[in-house]
Amino acid sequence: MSASPCSVENAATVASYRCKVAEHYWVNQRYKYIRLEADAPIASITKAGQFYQLKCPTTLEHEPFLLRPMSVYGAGPESNRIEFLYNVTGVGTKAMASLAEGASMDIVGPLGNTFTFSANYRRILVVARGVGLATMAPLIKQAHAAGVDITAVMSARSPADLMEKEFLRGASADVRSVFDADGSSSVEAMDVLLRELIETQRPDAIYTCGSHRLLMLLQRVLADYPRITAEVAMEQRMACGMGVCLSCVRLFDCDGDRRFLRVCREGPVFPIREVVGEVEFG
Amino acid sequence: MANLNVRVGELNLRNPIMPASGCFAIEYQEALDLNRLGALVVKSVSPKSRAGNPTPRVADSYSGMLNSIGIPSKGLKYYREHVLPPYLKFDTPVVVSISADTTDEFADACEEMSLPEVAAIEANISCPNLEADGMAFAMSPDTTYKAVAAIRRRTSHPFWVKLTPNASNIATVARAAEDAGADAIVMGNTVLGMAIDVRTRKPKLGNVMGGLSGPAIKPIAVRLVHQCYRSVRIPIIGCGGIQNAEDAVEFMLAGASAVQVGTASFRDPGVMQKIIDGLGAYCTEMGVESIRDLTGKVKLDRQLSDRWLRFAQQSG
Numbered sequence: 148m149s150a151s152p153c154s155v156e157n158a159a160t161v162a163s164y165r166c167k168v169a170e171h172y173w174v175n176q177r178y179k180y181i182r183l184e185a186d187a188p189i190a191s192i193t194k195a196g197q198f199y200q201l202k203c204p205t206t207l208e209h210e211p212f213l214l215r216p217m218s219v220y221g222a223g224p225e226s227n228r229i230e231f232l233y234n235v236t237g238v239g240t241k242a243m244a245s246l247a248e249g250a251s252m253d254i255v256g257p258l259g260n261t262f263t264f265s266a267n268y269r270r271i272l273v274v275a276r277g278v279g280l281a282t283m284a285p286l287i288k289q290a291h292a293a294g295v296d297i298t299a300v301m302s303a304r305s306p307a308d309l310m311e312k313e314f315l316r317g318a319s320a321d322v323r324s325v326f327d328a329d330g331s332s333s334v335e336a337m338d339v340l341l342r343e344l345i346e347t348q349r350p351d352a353i354y355t356c357g358s359h360r361l362l363m364l365l366q367r368v369l370a371d372y373p374r375i376t377a378e379v380a381m382e383q384r385m386a387c388g389m390g391v392c393l394s395c396v397r398l399f400d401c402d403g404d405r406r407f408l409r410v411c412r413e414g415p416v417f418p419i420r421e422v423v424g425e426v427e428f429g
Numbered sequence: 430m431a432n433l434n435v436r437v438g439e440l441n442l443r444n445p446i447m448p449a450s451g452c453f454a455i456e457y458q459e460a461l462d463l464n465r466l467g468a469l470v471v472k473s474v475s476p477k478s479r480a481g482n483p484t485p486r487v488a489d490s491y492s493g494m495l496n497s498i499g500i501p502s503k504g505l506k507y508y509r510e511h512v513l514p515p516y517l518k519f520d521t522p523v524v525v526s527i528s529a530d531t532t533d534e535f536a537d538a539c540e541e542m543s544l545p546e547v548a549a550i551e552a553n554i555s556c557p558n559l560e561a562d563g564m565a566f567a568m569s570p571d572t573t574y575k576a577v578a579a580i581r582r583r584t585s586h587p588f589w590v591k592l593t594p595n596a597s598n599i600a601t602v603a604r605a606a607e608d609a610g611a612d613a614i615v616m617g618n619t620v621l622g623m624a625i626d627v628r629t630r631k632p633k634l635g636n637v638m639g640g641l642s643g644p645a646i647k648p649i650a651v652r653l654v655h656q657c658y659r660s661v662r663i664p665i666i667g668c669g670g671i672q673n674a675e676d677a678v679e680f681m682l683a684g685a686s687a688v689q690v691g692t693a694s695f696r697d698p699g700v701m702q703k704i705i706d707g708l709g710a711y712c713t714e715m716g717v718e719s720i721r722d723l724t725g726k727v728k729l730d731r732q733l734s735d736r737w738l739r740f741a742q743q744s745g
Contacts, residue, residue, distance in 0.1 A: 161459045161698060202696070212643060213489050214696055238489060255698065384485040386494060387695040391454040393472075393498050394486040407480065407501070412456070 161255060161389060164189060166229065168250045174232065174313055179244055180220075181231050183252065188226035192257060193219055195264070195285035196380050196416045199229070199256035200388040201243065209242035214255060216385045216411065218282040221316070229254070232281035232313060258388050259415045262286050262378055266293035268351035272344060273320075274365065276302035276332075279357020280314045282380045282415075286354060291318035298348055300325065300340065302332045302358065321348075334364050341368050345375070352376040355419065363424050377419040383410040398423040431712030432719040433705070435467070435687050437664045438612040440522060440549055440587050442467035442687060445720060446677065446705050449668050449691030450526035450551060450591070451498065452642075455515045460698035463519045465705060467687060471516055473528040473553050475502040476538045483635030488624050493643025493670070494692060495622050497636035500528050500556070505541055513546075522548030524589070530559040532566075532579045540583035550586050552576070555593035555618035567593045567618075570605035581610035589666065591615040592657075594646070599653050600660035607661040615666045615689065616654045620646050643692040644670040651683045658684025658725055672700070674707025681723040 166183035174180050200214035221230035235244045246252060264271075264286065271290050275283045280301070290297050297320035303309045305328045315322070323340060325331040341364070344350070353375055355361055362379050369377050383395035390412030399408050399421045408414065433444035447468035448457075454472055463469060482499030502508070516523045525542045527550060529535040539550050554566035554576050566576045567590070577590055590611045595618075596602045603614055619640025624633040632638075650669025657665050667685030671677050672693040680688045693700045712720055 163697060163699065210491055211489060212492060212696075213487070213494055384487050386487045386496065387452075387698070389459070389698060390456040392452065392487070392496070392695060393481065393501055394484075394496065396481065396484065396486075396501075 161258065162187075163253055163255045166252050166254055168246050168248050168252060169228075171246055171248050174310060175307060177234055177236075177308070178310065179233055179235055180313070181233070181243075181246070183229045183231075183254070184225075185227040185229055185254070189257065190223035190226050190228050193222040193229065194257065194261035195219075195289050196261045196282065197257040197259050198388075198411075198415060199254040200258065200385075201231075201239075202253040202255075203239040203243040204246060204250070204252065206242050206245050209238045209245075211239040211242050213386055214388060215239040215243070216258070216388050218380065218415065219257070220281040220284050221288070222285065232278075232284070232310075234278045255388065259411060260413070262354060262380075262416050263352065263376055264289060264293075265351070266295065268293075268295045270296035270298060270348055270350045272298045272300070272341075272348070272350040272353045274300045274302070274341070274353065274355040274361055275314065276357035276361060279355070279380070280310055282356040283354060284314055284316060287315060287318050287320070297321070298344055298350065299323070300337075300344070302326075302337075302361065304328065334360060337361065337364055338368065341365065345372055350375065352378070353419070354378050354380075356380040362419065362422060366419050366422060366424070369419060378416050379419050379422060380415045381410050381417055381422075382415070385411050387411070431709055431717055432721075433708055433712075434719070435721045437549075437589075437666060437687050438587050440468075442522065444705050444708065445681065445685075445687035446701050446708070447524070447666075447687065447689050448694065448701065449689035450524075450553065451500075452691035452694050457694065457698055461702055463516075463521055466521050466701060468522045468524050468548065469516050469519065470524040470526055470551060470689065471513065473500050473502070473526040473556075474505060474508040474512065474538075474542075475500055475528045475530070476505050476534050477530065478502060478504050485633065485635055486639075488633035488639070490622075490624060490641060490643070491645060493641050493645030494695070495624055495634055495639040495641055496619070497634045497639030499636065502528075505538060509542075509544075517546050524549045524551050526551040526553055526591070528553045528556045530557070532560065532576050535576055536579040536583045539580045539586075539588065543584040543586040547586065549589055549612075550580075550584060551589045551591055551615060552580055553591045553618070555591055555595075565593050565595065567591075567602055568596050570598075570601045573602050574605040574609045577606050577609035577611050587612045589613040589615050592617045592653075594618065594620050594649055594653055594669070599656050603657040603661045607663050611663060613664045613666060613686075614657055614661065615668055616657050616685075617650060617668060620649060642670070644672055644676075646670050647676065651679055654680055654685050655683040655727070671704070672696075674704050674711050677704055677708060678711055678723060681720070682725070682727040684725045684727075686721070686724050
């Protein structure tokens with residue numbers, strides 16, 4: 148059964164942890180990998196889809212003020228190991244990219260909910276693009292460990308941006324890569340591909356992250372497959388990350404009742420079918 | 430151990446630290462023992478239902494943040510039945526913050542929320558006044574006086590008014606609030622600001638303009654608290670960029686009887702407890718027996734300017 152964000156009340160204890168940067172390197176031209184060693188055994192309480200608020204450092208060029216929400220790329224096997232894979236793009240991530248191995252960084256979490264998943268599933272279909280790969284990686288690991296078959300549709304600008312190895316991390320999957328460069332990532336081409344995969348492989352659940360276009364496409368396609376569990380991990384500008392400030396809202400349709408829900412609190416994972424496709428604001 | 434007790438009018442608080450409305454909600458019980466705070470100030474409620482402003486609602490800034498949340502609200506009935514009850518289970522006074530569009534709406538809402546379980550009402554008169562072309566009530570002394578007097582006629586609860594740093598002459602606004610019967614002043618709200626993304630050329634906030642908060646505005650807020658302190662006798666609750674115990678002490682020296690912590694909680698949800706602990710440590714270190722003795726105790730040398738002038742005359 149699918150988690151309904153319309154009624155979820157997450158009750159956890161949230162704390163701040165001091166972490167040591169154990170490893171930190173460029174994966175490609177835009178993405179960096181960071182491995183942290185926390186001062187507490189937080190790997191086991193960190194679930195797929197959850198995020199932490201990171202206290203990025205201040206540098207001469209960059210002075211981030213608010214904490215930066217970032218979904219977890221990996222947790223464990225060591226009890227204090229937390230990993231992130233991030234696009235170096237703004238003030239916060241540029242400052243974070245300057246952290247040397249051995250330096251420390253505070254993180255607050257884990258925050259948010261997790262994906263609906265069952266070890267009894269036969270197959271899952273994961274549709275990921277860009278930074279969405281990092282968010283979905285723990286789900287791939289979970290499915291692999293449970294012996295659930297995985298089909299991964301990976302969308303990227305070009306083969307150099309794909310990060311297939313970083314995404315699967317040793318899990319075996321039926322990988323379908325699509326690219327902007329050759330037009331295979333277009334909505335029309337993806338519509339055909341996704342319908343074909345659903346018809347032939349009959350996945351129990353579909354998950355997506357990283358592209359609003361893909362999310363809306365999946366919502367349309369899934370109208371023909373009402374029994375498949377379908378979830379999306381969403382993003383929004385945040386301040387507190389705990390449901391207090393009401394910054395990170397998006398509109399959802401909860402059984403006909405349209406409600407603003409907090410991405411940090413009722414999410415970041417939501418049923419694809421409940422997302423209300425939005426116009427761009429601001 | 431120093432006595433951290435303070436008084437705000439007839440209200441006794443176990444310590445001077447309370448959250449700022451809008452930066453506090455029940456979720457912080459996961460990061461903080463709410464029984465240790467001086468008071469709990471709940472996010473503002475408005476009588477009319479509001480969806481809130483367009484996203485993005487927050488933007489990062491140097492030593493601060495901009496926000497234009499828009500005070501989402503489901504009205505007073507929903508608030509009484511669903512929002513307020515979880516805050517009442519703690520052994521800490523609960524302050525209800527109210528925002529409204531007109532003077533009458535303010536008076537009605539404050540009367541309705543003057544419940545026995547509510548320790549004080551905070552009227553957020555820094556919000557736009559629909560009867561004055563959207564200009565906040567607290568921008569001028571006469572709209573402040575009218576709103577505060579209208580509320581005072583309808584409630585005998587302790588009643589605080591939250592002023593705005595955007596007012597041009599804060600002393601006259603504060604005096605108007607006092608004359609109209611407010612029990613305390615909360616000084617103050619966010620400073621109106623704006624930011625633009627130079628790559629997309631779009632405003633960083635969906636609402637274009639928003640309120641600047643955080644340490645970036647702290648010197649402004651300390652100055653405003655001091656100006657209020659010089660012009661009124663009612664207690665002042667300081668607010669604006671407080672991140673640690675020393676910041677809180679600074680506001681008290683400027684004239685505050687208690688302080689509110691807002692944006693700092695977004696960076697560290699447990700920060701209010703650290704500030705309370707830090708106040709105890711400050712008092713021990715500085716030999717302060719009772720923290721309330723700090724209020725208004727900035728050391729001003731009133732002859733300094735005259736002495737300086739005489740001294741400077743010696744130069745060519």
